[in-house]
Amino acid sequence: MARLGLIFGDQLNLDHALLDALDPACDRLLMGELVAETEYVRHHGKKIALIFSAMRHFRDELEQAGWSVTYHVFDPDSDIRSFTDLVRWASAAEGVDTLLVAWPGEWRLLEEVRAWEQELGVAVSVLPDTRFLGALEDFERWARGRKQLRMEYFYRPMRRRTGLLMEDDQPVGGSWNFDADNRKRWRGDPPAARPMRFTPDATTDEVLALVDKRIPHFGVLEGFDYPVTRAQARRALAHFVSAALPYFGDFQDALPDDEDYLFHSRLSSSLNLGLLSPMEVCRAAEQAWRDGQAPLNAVEGFIRQIIGWREYIRGIYWLKMPDYADLNALGNDQPLPDWYWTGKTQMRCLARAIDATRQNAYAHHIQRLMVTGNFALLLGVVPREICEWYLAVYADAYDWVELPNTLGMVMHADGGLLASKPYAASGKYIQRMGDHCAHCRYRVANTVGEDACPFNALYWDFLDRHRERFERNPRMTMMYRNVDRMDAERLSAIRERAREIREQVERF
Numbered sequence: 001m002a003r004l005g006l007i008f009g010d011q012l013n014l015d016h017a018l019l020d021a022l023d024p025a026c027d028r029l030l031m032g033e034l035v036a037e038t039e040y041v042r043h044h045g046k047k048i049a050l051i052f053s054a055m056r057h058f059r060d061e062l063e064q065a066g067w068s069v070t071y072h073v074f075d076p077d078s079d080i081r082s083f084t085d086l087v088r089w090a091s092a093a094e095g096v097d098t099l100l101v102a103w104p105g106e107w108r109l110l111e112e113v114r115a116w117e118q119e120l121g122v123a124v125s126v127l128p129d130t131r132f133l134g135a136l137e138d139f140e141r142w143a144r145g146r147k148q149l150r151m152e153y154f155y156r157p158m159r160r161r162t163g164l165l166m167e168d169d170q171p172v173g174g175s176w177n178f179d180a181d182n183r184k185r186w187r188g189d190p191p192a193a194r195p196m197r198f199t200p201d202a203t204t205d206e207v208l209a210l211v212d213k214r215i216p217h218f219g220v221l222e223g224f225d226y227p228v229t230r231a232q233a234r235r236a237l238a239h240f241v242s243a244a245l246p247y248f249g250d251f252q253d254a255l256p257d258d259e260d261y262l263f264h265s266r267l268s269s270s271l272n273l274g275l276l277s278p279m280e281v282c283r284a285a286e287q288a289w290r291d292g293q294a295p296l297n298a299v300e301g302f303i304r305q306i307i308g309w310r311e312y313i314r315g316i317y318w319l320k321m322p323d324y325a326d327l328n329a330l331g332n333d334q335p336l337p338d339w340y341w342t343g344k345t346q347m348r349c350l351a352r353a354i355d356a357t358r359q360n361a362y363a364h365h366i367q368r369l370m371v372t373g374n375f376a377l378l379l380g381v382v383p384r385e386i387c388e389w390y391l392a393v394y395a396d397a398y399d400w401v402e403l404p405n406t407l408g409m410v411m412h413a414d415g416g417l418l419a420s421k422p423y424a425a426s427g428k429y430i431q432r433m434g435d436h437c438a439h440c441r442y443r444v445a446n447t448v449g450e451d452a453c454p455f456n457a458l459y460w461d462f463l464d465r466h467r468e469r470f471e472r473n474p475r476m477t478m479m480y481r482n483v484d485r486m487d488a489e490r491l492s493a494i495r496e497r498a499r500e501i502r503e504q505v506e507r508f
């Protein structure tokens, strides 16, 4: 009887806990491209191709390192459709008594794993997921007894723990956070950096053809250029550090009309697949600062996204699931507009963000938060529908990271657990941070009338509808002061315009 280690498709790290726990001389590894994993949402084709190609390359690396890997290639006609099917088949075929996995990235998968001992009669051992810096127990300990779980207070101990940008227990530069310097509008100078592109090899080409012919998917497959191996991901990291990191901070919040990446890293897909470790990415950024290649505001801002936001978001997910997924604190009931899938909207900022999403399986953080997210928040979309969209359309999307970002940060559906106030903004914000409005059919200066930017009426109407919940929030006092300055006639025209947008949203 032997032990079998099941490697999930997003755990392609060579420091995987299974590789320490098992012995290549007598134990086997198991990997599978499964129909059920391609079907639970309508994923972007590039996301499926990325995962399958990275899995196949990882299998090859494991075999070269002396491991025996049983690998199930995608087959829609096979009886093996889910991880449960795969484990049932492999444990029978290979006479396995003990199965090892690492903690998965999604609650639904953990549930599946937990049923195996009973359902399949194999002993199951769940090891830690080494793609993260902190253990889930540490996050639980940090959260225990706190009234508010603010990222900023999670981040500081993480800086101390990792030693990143620290000097004698104090943050370098005398401050934990330099965000005040990070809100510049980008006007074309310096030129956008853009991520490194990788031409598909034979393995990726094969997978792209498979997705094209056999797997229903969202978005455009042409132009696939993601890193699919650790070696490629390391090159993408080096390229980011030298070409984009120096400007990452300054233009982190910018919303240019004609640049899909600007100075963002596009490293999320590699981090989330385990091709890069969070610590090596942060160390590379820190080194650039120590070498005088990148300013502190950029490097601190970047490191905070990874040891702060990324770890914190994951902690929240596992702390609050499974109930978290059903929250709808604002009582939203609007369906997701169909044009989130097609991009056919006349609002320029949304059309650009959705088009980039369809083309690249990527949109940068401010597009996700302040354009597609903000609109869904203001419109009052049912959280489940917008969460499903984000989970489907991005190459880096897994439940552990997508759900708290969408349901908590964007939709405020957790009642403010994650964000002290909703990130609601009118068209003015979008105008200030970029040049979409100059190309838009709607007038950002107007709130009512056929040509008025729909964000505007929806924004004031959002504040009005949720007055009871938010008016005493100290961070929203100014907003409500502005609402209070409106006379009854103005407010009624805004409500009417917002009602019209909600009822006829497909035509906007």
Ligand SMILES: Cc1cc2nc3c(=O)[nH]c(=O)nc-3n(C[C@H](O)[C@H](O)[C@H](O)COP(=O)(O)OP(=O)(O)OC[C@H]3O[C@@H](n4cnc5c(N)ncnc54)[C@H](O)[C@@H]3O)c2cc1C
Residues within 6 Å of the ligand: 263, 264, 265, 266, 267, 268, 269, 271, 272, 302, 305, 306, 309, 310, 311, 313, 363, 364, 365, 366, 368, 369, 373, 390, 391, 394, 396, 397, 398, 401, 402, 405, 406, 409, 410
């Ligand atoms: C509604 C919404 C949904 C999101 N869904 C996902 C998702 O499914 N997967 C995902 O990885 N990120 C998600 N994010 C977070 C963030 O937008 C992406 O990580 C980022 O845009 C990825 O692009 P990048 O690698 O160029 O990031 P950069 O801007 O270069 O940032 C560097 C890294 O920081 C990390 N990071 C930054 N912000 C966050 C955050 N809020 N949460 C977690 N990690 C963060 C990522 O690993 C990222 O690669 C979401 C954000 C929002 C507002």
